[in-house]
Amino acid sequence: xxxxxxxxxxxxxxxxxxxxxxxxxxxxxxxxxxxxxxxxxxxxxxxxxxxxxxxxxxxxxxxxxxxxxxxxxxxxxxxxxxxxxxxxxxxxxxxxxxxxxxxxxxxxxxxxxxxxxxxxxxxxxxxxxxxxxxxxxxxxxxxxxxxxxxxxxxxxxxxxxxxxxxxxxxxxxxxxxxxxxxxxxxxxxxxxxxxxxxxxxxxxxxxxxxxxxxxxxxxxxxxxxxxxxxxxxxxxxxxxxxxxxxxxxxxxxxxxxxxxxxxxxxxxxxxxxxxxxxxxxxxxxxxxxxxxxxxxxxxxxxxxxxxxxxxxxxxxxxxxxxxxxxxxxxxxxxxxxxxxxxxxxxxxxxxxxxxxxxxxxxxxxxxxxxxxxxxxxxxxxxxxxxxxx
Numbered sequence: 001x002x003x004x005x006x007x008x009x010x011x012x013x014x015x016x017x018x019x020x021x022x023x024x025x026x027x028x029x030x031x032x033x034x035x036x037x038x039x040x041x042x043x044x045x046x047x048x049x050x051x052x053x054x055x056x057x058x059x060x061x062x063x064x065x066x067x068x069x070x071x072x073x074x075x076x077x078x079x080x081x082x083x084x085x086x087x088x089x090x091x092x093x094x095x096x097x098x099x100x101x102x103x104x105x106x107x108x109x110x111x112x113x114x115x116x117x118x119x120x121x122x123x124x125x126x127x128x129x130x131x132x133x134x135x136x137x138x139x140x141x142x143x144x145x146x147x148x149x150x151x152x153x154x155x156x157x158x159x160x161x162x163x164x165x166x167x168x169x170x171x172x173x174x175x176x177x178x179x180x181x182x183x184x185x186x187x188x189x190x191x192x193x194x195x196x197x198x199x200x201x202x203x204x205x206x207x208x209x210x211x212x213x214x215x216x217x218x219x220x221x222x223x224x225x226x227x228x229x230x231x232x233x234x235x236x237x238x239x240x241x242x243x244x245x246x247x248x249x250x251x252x253x254x255x256x257x258x259x260x261x262x263x264x265x266x267x268x269x270x271x272x273x274x275x276x277x278x279x280x281x282x283x284x285x286x287x288x289x290x291x292x293x294x295x296x297x298x299x300x301x302x303x304x305x306x307x308x309x310x311x312x313x314x315x316x317x318x319x320x321x322x323x324x325x326x327x328x329x330x331x332x333x334x335x336x337x338x339x340x341x342x343x344x345x346x347x348x349x350x351x352x353x354x355x356x357x358x359x360x361x362x363x364x365x366x367x368x369x370x371x372x373x374x375x376x377x378x379x380x381x382x383x384x385x386x387x388x389x
Contacts, residue, residue: 005042006080006385007062008032011105013087015049015066019247020173020301022058023282024086027172028119029059031378039386046075048105058281066105073108080385082109085119085377086148086172088321090135092128099131103138115143115384119377120172122321123152136160143384146377149324167376171325173304174367175374178283178290207241207272208353210234211292211311213302214255215248217318223337224255227296227316228262230345235263237350239270245288246276247299253277294352296345298337300325307367312352312359316340329366 010028013021029045036043044062049055052063064071076082082105089102109116118139126132136159139145146167147153153166212231217223231242244260246252256275266273279285286305289295295306295313300321306313307329315326317333326332334348335341352359 003041005044007044007046007075007078008381008385009075009079009082009109010045010047011066011082011084011102012048012089014047015051015055015063017051017054017249017280019249019279019282019285020299021087023173023176023285023301023305024171025055026059026282027174027176027374028083028086028378029061030177031172031175031375032382035375035378035382036385039382041382041386043382043385046079048072048075072105073112076105076109076114077112079109079114080388081115081117081143081381082106083117083119083381085117085121085146088122088124090121090123090131091125092131093125093319096128099126099128099135103134106138106142110138110141115388116141117377117381117384118142118145118147119381120146120148120169121152122148122171122324124155125320126155132159140165144377144380146380149321149328151320151324167380169376170328170370170374171300171304172374172377173301174308174370176282176286176305176308178287207239207270208293209241209243209291210349210353211289211295211297211302211306212242212244212256212259213247213252213295213297213299214244214259215252215298215318216255217298217337221258223298223316223318223340224259225262226335226340226342226345228259229342230340230349231259231296232263232266233342233346234349235266235269235271237346238353239272240353241272241274242266243288243292244273244275245279245285245302247285247302249280252299293356294349296349298322307363308371310360310364310367312356314345314348314352328370329363331363 014025047055047063048066049063055063064075084106090099106116146169148171157163244256279288289305290309292311295311297303298316303313303315315333318337
């Protein structure tokens with residue numbers, strides 16, 4: 001007789017349709033499915049989402065409203081444990097409410113006697129020192145803690161956790177695959193992913209595609225102005241297709257349109273420009289990125305997508321997490337949002353377009369290593385649940 005399925009609750013920034021965080025969720029779901037099948041156990045994820053109906057329809061999993069305490073408590077009470085992560089959940093830069101919320105969800109599970117797992121999180125920045133003892137108290141009671149970079153581990157150690165109790169692993173999105181790349185029978189249920197086959201609908205499919213992921217950051221938009229100028233210089237050098245890829249809707253769409261307006265008419269020498277507005281599923285966006293010749297990205301997960309698809313990438317830093325990821329694939333930012341030279345940016349793009357193969361060859365080993373280790377947290381969690389069962 002087969003053992004009953006074990007429910008596991010997933011807590012994160014889910015249901016907001018931020019492509020990066022949705023990619024984290026999709027990657028964790030895929031990893032849990034792969035690892036549980038390999039171990040011969042059944043796991044049923046339950047996702048805490050701001051839009052449970054959309055999350056359930058998109059991923060084919062059970063979902064409950066993350067802000068309805070009774071539903072959250074019931075889901076955790078019926079589960080075999082709680083996963084918190086990944087992404088940058090425990091930081092107080094975008095909001096002072098994030099840390100109390102995510103720690104509170106973990107604490108509820110711990111009060112109920114459930115094992116809690118921190119899944120490849122990026123910790124910090126944590127500017128309010130009052131949060132340090134709170135994080136330490138909750139994390140010390142976790143069954144397993146993993147973070148996505150060494151700097152996150154160092155921050156937790158500075159708060160009082162032991163270095164050996166915190167595992168450094170890649171961002172889970174490094175393990176994200178397309179549906180056709182998954183083994184038969186392992187596909188996740190949910191909405192089908194449109195198969196563009198790399199066709200972006202261009203009248204000039206021969207043009208090299210430069211994927212562009214931008215976001216608002218500096219108040220005076222200096223970074224977007226510099227990006228637009230750099231792209232305009234590229235278009236003067238050779239004809240290209242600029243494909244803007246918004247990762248966080250609707251704000252990234254607005255930032256993309258700002259750049260497009262700044263670019264003006266770039267079609268005189270045969271260049272083209274377009275905006276992706278329908279890639280609301282992580283694997284659809286992954287396919288978009290995979291069709292690019294070069295990816296210019298501000299969003300962390302645009303860079304991770306590119307690395308995973310072996311697309312030469314150029315990162316612009318607005319947060320230490322960008323620098324941390326780039327360093328793991330032997331790269332560095334082309335500049336920061338506060339200081340970005342459009343000529344240097346244009347030169348980097350043209351160089352990569354001329355020799356994509358060299359970029360891939362130089363980074364094949366570190367990228368392969370990150371992809372291989374991306375499911376390490378899922379393996380640990382499944383091992384724990386297997387022995388517990």
